[in-house]
Amino acid sequence: MAEYYHSVVLDEALCMGCTNCIKRCPTEAIRVHNGKARIFNEKCIDCGECVRTCPYHAKVAQTDSLDILANYKYTIALPAPTLYMQYDLKFTRQHVVTALKMLGFDYIYEVARGAEIVTAVTDRYMEAHQDGLPMISSACPAIVRLLQARFPSLLPRLLPVKSPMEISAMHARREFCAKNPGVEPGEVGVFFISPCAAKMTAVRNPLELEHSNVDGVLSIKSVYFKLLKQMAKLKAPEDFLQAGYQGVRWASVGGEAMALKTQNVLSVDGIQNVVRIFEQLEDDKLDDVDFIEACACTGGCLGGPLTVENLYVARNRQRRHKELMPTVLEPVQVDEMQNCMFEIYPQHLDVTTLDADRTEAIKKLRRMNEICEELPKLDCGACGAPSCRALSEDIVREKASLTDCVFVLRQKVRDLAREMMILEGFMPSDGQNDKEN
Ligand code: SF4
Ligand code: SF4
Structure with a gap:
C-alpha cells in the first residue's frame, strides 16, 4: 500500500524545540525530543494547527507549484471562495477569475458553485x-x-456527500470537454486554489473516492501576488460568474449551515472547539440538532493557514460581497445525485492499539496505566x-523513557545522591535511623 501523504511537515532546521505546538495538536501527534519536534505521521490529520502555532515557522504546509501546469495541455483553475476575500473590494470576483485566465488557465470553475450543488444534495439526502x-x-x-x-x-453520522472541491472538479472537466470538442479528459489538468493543507492531503489520499478529480493544489499564498499584478493592469474583467452569495459564503464558518433548508444547525470552528463538540455528541448531548458544520480552522476556510489576509478583514469583505451579487444566481437541479455521493466510506483509523497481538496489546495497556x-x-x-498519558504510551512503544519526565528524573537524582551520602558515611542509612529513633 502506498504511504499516506502528509502536506504538513517539519523544517527541522527552523525548529527551536520550544514545545509550543505539542499541546495544540488535536491528536497528540507531535513530540519534542533532543530539542527538535517530530510528527507521528500515523496520528497527524493535517489540520494545520501547528503551522499556525509555531512561532518559528518550522511547520510547513506543502502544496504544488505553478510549474505543474506544464504537465497538461489544458488547465482549469478551481478558486476556493476564500480566494475572493483576500483582495480589496475594488477587485471583484470577475477580476479574480479573469486574472486566473491571464495566469495561463484555460477555464475556471468556481468552487462556490460546487458548494451550492453540495447544499442541494445535502437537503435532498437529509430529507x-x-x-x-x-x-x-x-x-x-x-x-x-x-x-x-x-x-x-x-463516523456513521458523517454526511456521505463529496466535497465542493471534488464535485467542482468533476463538473469542470466535463464542462470544458463539452465546450471544446476533441479535447480528451486526460489532457486536462484541474487545480484547486487552496486556503489549507488538508485539501492537499485529501487530493493525494482521497477520503471519499478512489482517485481525486483534482490534479494539483496551489496555495492561495503562492498565487496571491501574481493575481494582484494581473488585476492591477486589468481594464475590463470578463463577465463570468457561476455562483451566488449562497456558495461564496461557504468561505466562513456558518456559510454551509445557513444555506440548508433546516436551520436547526450548529456551526463550530477551531479544531479544539470541534473536539469539545464531538465529545458532547459522543455523550448523546446534541441529539436535538439536525446538522453540524465543523471547520478545523478558526473562522472557517477564511482562517486557513495558506491564506494571506487577516481573518477579520476577510470576513468583513465577505459580508460586503453580499451587496454585489444575488443569493442564488442559478438554482441547482439535482439530476445526478449518485455522482455526488461517497464512492468509498472513510473507516476508523486505529492509531491507539499498542500491539497487533491482542494479548500483548492488553499487557501493554496495563503497563501504560501503571x-x-x-x-x-x-x-x-x-x-x-x-500529556503524562502520552508519555506513558511513548514509553510502552519504546519511543521514550521514564526519566524523560523531569519530576521522575529529579526524584531519581535525589535518591542517588542520598545513596552516595549513605555510602560515604555522611548520612545514616534508613535502618540506622530507625535504630536511633
Ligand atoms: S512550535 Fe515550532 S519551534 Fe516550537 S517545537 Fe513546535 S515546531 Fe519546533
Ligand atoms: S497538522 Fe494538526 S494533526 Fe498534524 S501535527 Fe500539526 S497540529 Fe497535529
Missing part, C-alpha cells in the same frame, strides 16, 4: 435520512480525518509529550 441526525458535514477533510482517528463512533500512575499528572509538556 430521506431523518433517523441519522445530527449529520456531520464532510466538507473539511481535516474533520473527516479527526473522526477517523479520534471519534470513530461518530507508568501513568508513576507520573505527576501535571501534563506540563517538559518531557516533549503533550
Whole structure:
C-alpha cells in the first residue's frame, strides 16, 4: 500500500524545540525530543494547527507549484471562495477569475458553485435520512480525518456527500470537454486554489473516492501576488460568474449551515472547539440538532493557514460581497445525485492499539496505566509529550523513557545522591535511623 501523504511537515532546521505546538495538536501527534519536534505521521490529520502555532515557522504546509501546469495541455483553475476575500473590494470576483485566465488557465470553475450543488444534495439526502441526525458535514477533510482517528463512533453520522472541491472538479472537466470538442479528459489538468493543507492531503489520499478529480493544489499564498499584478493592469474583467452569495459564503464558518433548508444547525470552528463538540455528541448531548458544520480552522476556510489576509478583514469583505451579487444566481437541479455521493466510506483509523497481538496489546495497556500512575499528572509538556498519558504510551512503544519526565528524573537524582551520602558515611542509612529513633 502506498504511504499516506502528509502536506504538513517539519523544517527541522527552523525548529527551536520550544514545545509550543505539542499541546495544540488535536491528536497528540507531535513530540519534542533532543530539542527538535517530530510528527507521528500515523496520528497527524493535517489540520494545520501547528503551522499556525509555531512561532518559528518550522511547520510547513506543502502544496504544488505553478510549474505543474506544464504537465497538461489544458488547465482549469478551481478558486476556493476564500480566494475572493483576500483582495480589496475594488477587485471583484470577475477580476479574480479573469486574472486566473491571464495566469495561463484555460477555464475556471468556481468552487462556490460546487458548494451550492453540495447544499442541494445535502437537503435532498437529509430529507430521506431523518433517523441519522445530527449529520456531520464532510466538507473539511481535516474533520473527516479527526473522526477517523479520534471519534470513530461518530463516523456513521458523517454526511456521505463529496466535497465542493471534488464535485467542482468533476463538473469542470466535463464542462470544458463539452465546450471544446476533441479535447480528451486526460489532457486536462484541474487545480484547486487552496486556503489549507488538508485539501492537499485529501487530493493525494482521497477520503471519499478512489482517485481525486483534482490534479494539483496551489496555495492561495503562492498565487496571491501574481493575481494582484494581473488585476492591477486589468481594464475590463470578463463577465463570468457561476455562483451566488449562497456558495461564496461557504468561505466562513456558518456559510454551509445557513444555506440548508433546516436551520436547526450548529456551526463550530477551531479544531479544539470541534473536539469539545464531538465529545458532547459522543455523550448523546446534541441529539436535538439536525446538522453540524465543523471547520478545523478558526473562522472557517477564511482562517486557513495558506491564506494571506487577516481573518477579520476577510470576513468583513465577505459580508460586503453580499451587496454585489444575488443569493442564488442559478438554482441547482439535482439530476445526478449518485455522482455526488461517497464512492468509498472513510473507516476508523486505529492509531491507539499498542500491539497487533491482542494479548500483548492488553499487557501493554496495563503497563501504560501503571507508568501513568508513576507520573505527576501535571501534563506540563517538559518531557516533549503533550500529556503524562502520552508519555506513558511513548514509553510502552519504546519511543521514550521514564526519566524523560523531569519530576521522575529529579526524584531519581535525589535518591542517588542520598545513596552516595549513605555510602560515604555522611548520612545514616534508613535502618540506622530507625535504630536511633
Ligand atoms: S512550535 Fe513546535 S515546531 Fe515550532 S519551534 Fe516550537 S517545537 Fe519546533
Ligand atoms: S497538522 Fe494538526 S494533526 Fe498534524 S501535527 Fe500539526 S497540529 Fe497535529
